Amino acid sequence: MLKIINLSSRYFNQTKYIFSQFNLTIPIHKKVALLGQNGSGKTTLLLLIDGLLKAENGSIYWEQELLKYHPKNIKQWRKRIGLTFQNPEQQLVAGTVAEDISFGLCNLQLSKQEIKERLEQVLKDFELELLANEPLHHLSLGQKRRVALAGVMALNPELLLLDEPTTYLDQHQRNNFLQELERIYEQGTTILIATHDLNFAYQWADWFIFIHEGKVILEGEANYVFNQRQILEQIKIQLPILWEIWHTLPPDLKQQNNQQLPRNIEELKKIICRIGKQTVID
Numbered sequence: 250m251l252k253i254i255n256l257s258s259r260y261f262n263q264t265k266y267i268f269s270q271f272n273l274t275i276p277i278h279k280k281v282a283l284l285g286q287n288g289s290g291k292t293t294l295l296l297l298i299d300g301l302l303k304a305e306n307g308s309i310y311w312e313q314e315l316l317k318y319h320p321k322n323i324k325q326w327r328k329r330i331g332l333t334f335q336n337p338e339q340q341l342v343a344g345t346v347a348e349d350i351s352f353g354l355c356n357l358q359l360s361k362q363e364i365k366e367r368l369e370q371v372l373k374d375f376e377l378e379l380l381a382n383e384p385l386h387h388l389s390l391g392q393k394r395r396v397a398l399a400g401v402m403a404l405n406p407e408l409l410l411l412d413e414p415t416t417y418l419d420q421h422q423r424n425n426f427l428q429e430l431e432r433i434y435e436q437g438t439t440i441l442i443a444t445h446d447l448n449f450a451y452q453w454a455d456w457f458i459f460i461h462e463g464k465v466i467l468e469g470e471a472n473y474v475f476n477q478r479q480i481l482e483q484i485k486i487q488l489p490i491l492w493e494i495w496h497t498l499p500p501d502l503k504q505q506n507n508q509q510l511p512r513n514i515e516e517l518k519k520i521i522c523r524i525g526k527q528t529v530i531d
């Protein structure tokens with residue numbers, strides 16, 4: 250599991266702490282959404298977990314390994330924990346797609362053969378084969394995001410941290426991205442996504458963490474957290490659209506679906522169609 254204990258952190262030359270005595274535990278193999286208003290500390294927390302920002306106090310453990318900031322330890326840590334930035338342009342360093350993905354692999358000191366095999370696999374997995382030799386500056390932001398994700402996944406991280414991954418994606422790319430996430434999750438990776446896209450989070454995640462002013466204010470499964478209206482109002486978070494629609498349906502109709510929340514539009518459509526047919530027959 251990921252365990253954060255009494256973490257305190259503030260940016261260089263700042264007096265204000267973003268996190269003070271912050272605690273958080275995330276079990277392994279979960280799909281976790283990290284939510285909160287702009288400025289609540291989501292990006293900062295991901296940077297701290299990845300070791301890109303050094304905490305002033307406190308400890309971060311991944312599966313019993315303590316994060317230490319010595320360059321040798323950090324290198325080992327980043328083999329286990331991968332991060333993609335909100336802006337993929339900050340992440341991509343090489344000339345072409347294939348070069349960029351290989352760059353990370355070279356840092357792992359793998360054999361040439363293994364680098365070649367991992368590169369080919371990841372190009373295939375992320376449907377980047379046709380773009381392999383394309384200069385990065387020819388790509389759209391959505392494509393760059395896919396390359397950044399492919400580059401991190403080539404390293405086989407156990408914990409994947411994604412910062413606002415749905416920005417720049419159109420509906421089609423978003424659906425593809427959801428499939429990519431599912432594949433990554435099924436490989437055994439724990440995924441933590443910082444997002445303000447509540448509808449995406451609701452569709453994808455199985456565990457929700459809300460942070461506010463540097464504290465975890467609410468966490469749990471969908472059924473629990475989205476019932477905490479008062480807390481959500483306090484932190485100015487609206488409810489996911491599908492949740493709202495579901496709760497406007499009459500109780501007996503929801504009962505017919507065993508109170509199973511629809512998590513995407515297809516599931517909701519099926520329920521409504523089934524209910525519609527039953528009503529006609531009745």
Ligand code: ADP
Nearest residue numbers: 260263267285286287288289290291292293294
């Ligand atoms: P979120 O990702 O939830 O929008 P951030 O982690 O980006 O929040 O920001 C948390 C707080 O840290 C904000 O008050 C922001 O202004 C501050 N902050 C972020 N980056 C820096 C920085 N490089 N230097 C100083 N303050 C920063």
